[in-house]
Amino acid sequence: MELRTLRYFLAVCEAGNITRAAERLHVTQPTLSRQISDLERELGCTLLVRRSRSVEPTEEGLHLVSRAADIVSLADLTEEEYRDRGKVIAGDIRIACGESSGIALVASAARGFQARYPQVRFCLHSGNADYVVERLERGLDDFAVLLSYPGVDRYEHMKLPHTDAWGVYLPEGDPLAAKEALTPEDLEGLPLIASEQATETDELTSWFANSLARMRFAATYTLGYNGLVFARVGTGYMLGLNALTPTGPGTGLEFRPLWPPIVARIDFAWRRGQKLSNAANLFLEELKAMS
Numbered sequence: 558m559e560l561r562t563l564r565y566f567l568a569v570c571e572a573g574n575i576t577r578a579a580e581r582l583h584v585t586q587p588t589l590s591r592q593i594s595d596l597e598r599e600l601g602c603t604l605l606v607r608r609s610r611s612v613e614p615t616e617e618g619l620h621l622v623s624r625a626a627d628i629v630s631l632a633d634l635t636e637e638e639y640r641d642r643g644k645v646i647a648g649d650i651r652i653a654c655g656e657s658s659g660i661a662l663v664a665s666a667a668r669g670f671q672a673r674y675p676q677v678r679f680c681l682h683s684g685n686a687d688y689v690v691e692r693l694e695r696g697l698d699d700f701a702v703l704l705s706y707p708g709v710d711r712y713e714h715m716k717l718p719h720t721d722a723w724g725v726y727l728p729e730g731d732p733l734a735a736k737e738a739l740t741p742e743d744l745e746g747l748p749l750i751a752s753e754q755a756t757e758t759d760e761l762t763s764w765f766a767n768s769l770a771r772m773r774f775a776a777t778y779t780l781g782y783n784g785l786v787f788a789r790v791g792t793g794y795m796l797g798l799n800a801l802t803p804t805g806p807g808t809g810l811e812f813r814p815l816w817p818p819i820v821a822r823i824d825f826a827w828r829r830g831q832k833l834s835n836a837a838n839l840f841l842e843e844l845k846a847m848s
Contacts, residue, residue: 704823706824722818749775
């Protein structure tokens with residue numbers, strides 16, 4: 558497989574039409590069609606369902622979209638690292654992030670850094686812990702923002718001077734909002750909304766203790782926004798970190814911390830022995846100076 562062919566395949570899938578993709582790539586439609594057909598013969602499978610005015614990836618095609626995107630991204634990153642050595646500070650700094658208000662410190666560092674190096678771009682990839690760690694492990698991102706991650710010592714890391722408190726998002730005016738903090742007993746029998754990994758963390762498992770078996774989890778989420786929508790309309794009570802969204806009068810949501818309290822540690826991590834670009838190295842030094 559040639560890198561160029563993978564780029565062509567991704568362009569076709571994004572455009573949903575071979576003619577449009579050919580125009581964007583500045584190649585002829587027959588040339589592009591032939592490249593895709595050659596790729597299918599090479600891999601021994603059909604990658605696209607072809608219709609009169611559109612195409613869409615098959616199951617095998619969807620798998621290749623994911624693989625090709627990673628390969629192209631790594632190739633671009635490698636070219637960028639070699640191209641920019643000894644030159645002006647430029648290029649992308651890639652950061653995989655869990656959802657946390659602690660990202661504010663990283664954002665502040667990025668603002669000052671870009672003022673001095675305007676040719677640097679920050680690429681943020683948000684997701685749950687599995688997504689963030691996978692991107693870091695595969696070299697797709699330079700850094701990761703990890704929240705109380707149990708395996709953080711596998712990486713080089715620095716603790717950010719910020720913690721997030723666990724609590725419950727509930728509809729504005731809900732009777733539980735009368736309490737200043739919520740205990741496991743307060744939540745027994747209620748429909749709970751939690752991240753897919755929340756009840757697997759040592760912190761929350763210890764907090765629930767013997768009550769965990771009596772909890773009813775009505776929904777799960779990977780990123781908090783959709784869970785907050787469910788909580789706002791009263792579908793359930795969402796377990797999450799504070800400051801993910803405005804709460805209080807007029808917002809439709811209230812937030813109450815857990816009692817006993819639980820706080821999430823926030824680490825800025827990178828792989829051991831990883832070769833960072835000049836821009837990424839300089840940014841890391843700046844963030845260390847601010848922490």
